[in-house]
Amino acid sequence: MVWCFQCGAPYDDDVSECAECGVATFPTQPQQPEEVGGPDDEQLAYEFHEWSYDARSRLEAALRAQELEHAWLGPTLIMCERDEEVVDQAVEAVLREQLPKFDKSLPAVVYELRDFDDAHKANVLSELLSEGIAHEVDYAGNLEVAEADEEAVDALFDRLSSAVSERQFGPGLPGVEPYQVLEALFFSADRLHRNTSDSKAVEDFALAHEQVVQLSLPWGYEPDFWRAMLEAADSLREALVAGPDPVEGDAAAEQAAGALRELLRRYM
Helix, strand or coil, X not given: CEEECCCCCEECCCCCECCCCCCEEECCCCECHHHCCCCCCCEEEEECCCCCHHHHHHHHHHHHHCCCCEEEECCEEEEEHHHHHHHHHHHHHHXXXXXXXXXXXXXXXXXXXXCCCHHHHHHHHHHHHHCCCCEEECCCCCEXXXXXXXXXXXXXXXXXXXXXXXXXCCCCCCCCCHHHHHHHHHHHHHHHHHCCCCHHHHHHHHHHHHHHCXXXXXXXXXXXXXXXXXXHHHHHHHHHHHCCECCCECHHHHHHHHHHHHHHHCCC
């Protein structure tokens, strides 16, 4: 007997693929989701709806070769969290097998990766694999892709940059309304612009600044605005902490307060 690894249907030995799922059959029964791991093991789910039958079959063969506990719910793979790194490597290997070979005879575009950290480079290469874009990394660490793929690769970089930017904001502050924090920043900055010695304004600003740096990017606000607002708030805080300049007095704090006020004005 052989079995479909996705639905578990049994077949005669000479049947090479499941009539229902289209994937390859294997000589041993697949695990059930509830059998994956022990009672204390966390499970993870990988979605492979967009993968071809052949790619899923190759991944199943790789997981079986390493004797990893896993199960399938249709095209969704269930595995133990402890095996995440090994499964990721198996997924990458299957993607690489299917990736079209980079044709050096075609016009190419070069992207410099030297300014990116290792994690960002890994994300770029992972996305290229996922999207099936042929590429090559040269001796200097530069990424080469076909000119025909330039638009898709540019969009890929934009997505990753946006994701990185959003992760640079705070973890979130449950129960705090972003608009109220911005309002407190605006009114305290307005008062400090007129009088940097206003102790109540300094106190209100300090509390609002402490909150705003913890907020994640709220819905409806552009990342560029939020980043600029944080930088302006940081500048005002630094000026207040530094105190009056022996020559220019409170000019730096007044200017920073005015800049923050003007930035926030359109949201008030």
